[in-house]
Amino acid sequence: MLIKGFLFLFIFQALGELLVRWFNLIIPGSVIGLLLLFIYLLFMPTPEPLQKVADGLVRSLSLFFLPAGVGLFFLPENILSQWPALLAAMVLGTAVALFICALILRWISRP
């Protein structure tokens, strides 16, 4: 069950990696794999093992980037010293983007 589900993901990712290298794309192969699997699922019912494995992976997505996230505290000094800019991007940048997008949405979806 588990192996069947992962096999689906690995094969679609491998196809994506192949296309990325073949056409010299600057997109991650996994994103192409995502698109290919999405298109496949538009025409085929989702196999049970794939559904199970995908549910599990998507639910624990954050586990897989935890090791890289820890790196925030071990950045080179010249990056760490720019923390006000990083904070501004994350808080101010996100707030402004939310506000602008909310206004645009209201405007384009009015009756």
Place this chain on the structure above:
Amino acid sequence: MSFDSAVDALFSSPLFNVTLTLLAFQVGLICYEKVGRKAWMHPVVMGTVIIVGFILLTPHEYPTYFKNNELLLFFLGPATVALAVPLRNELKTLRGIAVPALVIIALGSVIAPLTALGAAWLFGADEQVLVSLLAKSVTSPIAIGVTENLGGLVSLITAVTLFTGIAGALMGPTIFKIAGLTDDRLQGILLGVLAHGVGTARGFEISVRCGALAGLGMGLTGTFSAFMLPYLKIVLFG
């Protein structure tokens, strides 16, 4: 072999380092459930604190820790592909709002990096940091792949996307009120576009369809951004 060298050998094994990550994440998950799934207590926040604490308090070093966690990083790829499944399942919730949703996914994917870079630039960020901020609103597995390809700092983008998600999830509902955006379906899309996974979790607290649409917004934004950000980088940085 002395006890010290036995510990050294263990510290530099994938088994020990992956276990450390799993354990820290598990504790993070328990704390997250304890406080009622609040965005500021995301499992990664507590998990990071535990691992950073361990590295600082013991002779263990970050490069050794990171290198021996390659097994987990490998799963970022299949996990990205797996996003296709919820994307497919949630497609039907788009009915009736498809046009505004797709428009805001395309616009939001450009507005998010522009406002982030603008804010960081005002506070004097250098070019390497600015490039590393391009993918800040994109779901982490995709953001990591994109940032790697663009020549940004992977350790920076991981943390930045996470805290962007937390900030967006916390501020979202208040900003929707100020802007007068009342449709919970459109709120959901926006949470997914600008606050990815954390925003999606927040969306499910508002309503099921809000959460489902946030997941959809997250997936489509990630995919669209992977194609668009390389060009945005060329426009902004030549």
